[in-house]
Amino acid sequence: MTLHEKKGKLSSELILRPGHFGLGIVPKKKKPDRTTNMICGFCSTGCSLKVHIKNGEAVNLTPTSKYPVNLGMACPKGWEALTPLYSEDRATQPLLINKSGELAPISWHKALSEFTQNFKAVQRKHGMESVAFISTGQIPTEEMAYLGALAKFGMGLTHGDGNTRQCMATSVVAYKESFGFDSPPYTYQDFEESDTVVLIGSNLCIAHPIMWQRVMRNKNNPEIIVVDPRRTETAMASTQHYAITPKSDLKFLYAIAHALIEKNWIDPEFIKNSTVGFQEFKAFLKNYSPESVSHDCGITVKNIYHLAKTIHKGKNVSLWWTMGVNQSYEGVRTAQAIINLALMTGNIGRPGTGANSITGQCNAMGSRLFSNTTSLLGGHSFENPEHRKKVASILEIDPSLIPHKPSWPYHKIIEGIESGKIKGLWILATNTAHSWIHQNQFTDLRKKLDFLVVQDMYPNTETARIADLVLPAAGWGEKEGTFINSERRIACIKQVKKAPGQALSDFRIFKLISEYWGCSELFKKWKSPEDTFKILTQLTKDQPCDITSIKDYKQIDSLGGIQWPYNKNTPHDDPQRRLFEDGKFFHSDQKAKFIFEKPKPLAEAIINNFPFQMLTGRGTSSQWHTQTRTSKSEILKKLYPKDVYFEINPEDAKKLEIKNNEWVEVNSKRATIKARAFYTYIVKSGQIFMPMHYPHVNKLTHPSYDPYSHQPSYKACAVNLRKIN
16 A cells, blocks of 8 residues: 555655655754765766855855865866755745646645656556656766666656766767776876876866866876867867867777878787777778878868877877767767777776766766666666566566666657657656757657656756646755766765755655555665665676675765775775776677777758858856756856857858847757857857857757767757848
């Protein structure tokens, strides 16, 4: 019998009983003033912040001085991390659409009853796979795991994906195919130990300021090489900038590999002992000489050879990439072209080396391993019967409850709405109506859903405003759990503030939904986030991400975070640990694979009617994604332009008689928006750049996807410009 059948209404004791960590509440008993360290909830860097607590509420913060990630530094977002929690427009009680089409307050009992009754009705009418969820990379690992387990093992859902599909799916697939497991090999110390740092599609200064500060701490006087169409802030500070033609990355990287082989600037011993497929790759590269690709990528033959020579001369070369590579219609092969450069030169497994993907969201890595979306809990496979058996045994559930196939990726779920196969959707801690590529498509398709639930900190996001039901969730700092950062470091967040009104932690909401759905028996051991974390450590046993030697949160805190793997076979006294130091990878033959493919034409080429290539990216270090949180800070808002703008080369602007700061119509084949023109030589003629944070930019973007990772290609589309008379 479910909770509401027993009580007839939601038990106040179940929500408000003190002492349940991570549930969005704190005991009423007055506590002494104190400080505690916890991990920032914005980006994937994973900085530690010392939070100052008075009368049980966080009042201020400072960066933690000796934490191995940020070493006492913080970016503007980190300094303002508490501000979004105190915003006056927080979601404080459940909201349900009424007969007037407005979201109106209801009780938690009513909300959970509506959630259960409506989604079960959709499943009865349209089939079990007709309800899906879209998750996030911004809630704790324990909550991600609970969501995925609840949805797939308890509610019978097959399809559920995360917004990490928008940022990290390419790197996941590239690592899995090349190394045998999703395994970024590096530690941030490598920024300081490289003598050659290669940044590809990464504006590190702006997107990951603390990582850039680690580069600035490098005492080796390193070569800093930036490959980016724009002369970004990072490119301005580099020693070499290669302003390639947009989306010519793959040809350009193949030309570098060709030059390295031609000049015999490779590591034959490492290639022989630790890789497979090199001879096939070498034969493939014959068609990609610097001479043959120079025109297409916009870089001279001389400069291509110069870059290859720079890599050859470096003793410790690290290659880094982020969204400029990942968000591409051929991102996986581009990431693997970077990996190939590291493999063929032996630049992996040593200090200052590696083919290193920089993650986007604060817990994207947690999502990759434990969200139950792209892989079964603990980096396992839904399709592998032994993996299903192992997971079921540890969780003490019937193996038949685990789906035998993986979920549709994000865009297939969206397409499922269009085709009528998905009729119920549950969106958590992400803002699909803003962030999804070709934004208008999702807004239009929402009408085809029978029931849309949004679970968020705020009731006024673009997505929450079009929901049938809004569930108010606690935010970072109002609950407990762990994040995993870009360098695989697991660290804790803590409850330092009471959630407002009736808002609950996502963990608590999932626990209540399991009661109302009637599947709570499956999660009887998932009593708290820390109990859940201990279950997750068991699930990693014998996996590359094995963390079975982690006992509890206290141990994680005492060690300054713990990089995976962490088990009986790994050193426990080293805070900085790399993968592949022994030259062995995670494929059955313990060798990495050279993977390659012929480049494809641009997904949407410029034509006469749309003569400009629009590029997108992060605007400033003060903005974050859809600005749901950063817009709550008056300080952060002063650090970037209020109005949406686009960067344009002054020569192009003069030809079109567009004045600096003038409002202009920017048109793609999908939409028209208005934006202010900003003169700058940062962009080349024929290109414009728009920051992704503004609400209307994704109305313009082209809905194309990498065929292997299914990640959207946000970075380039064709547009025209029109003066507003």
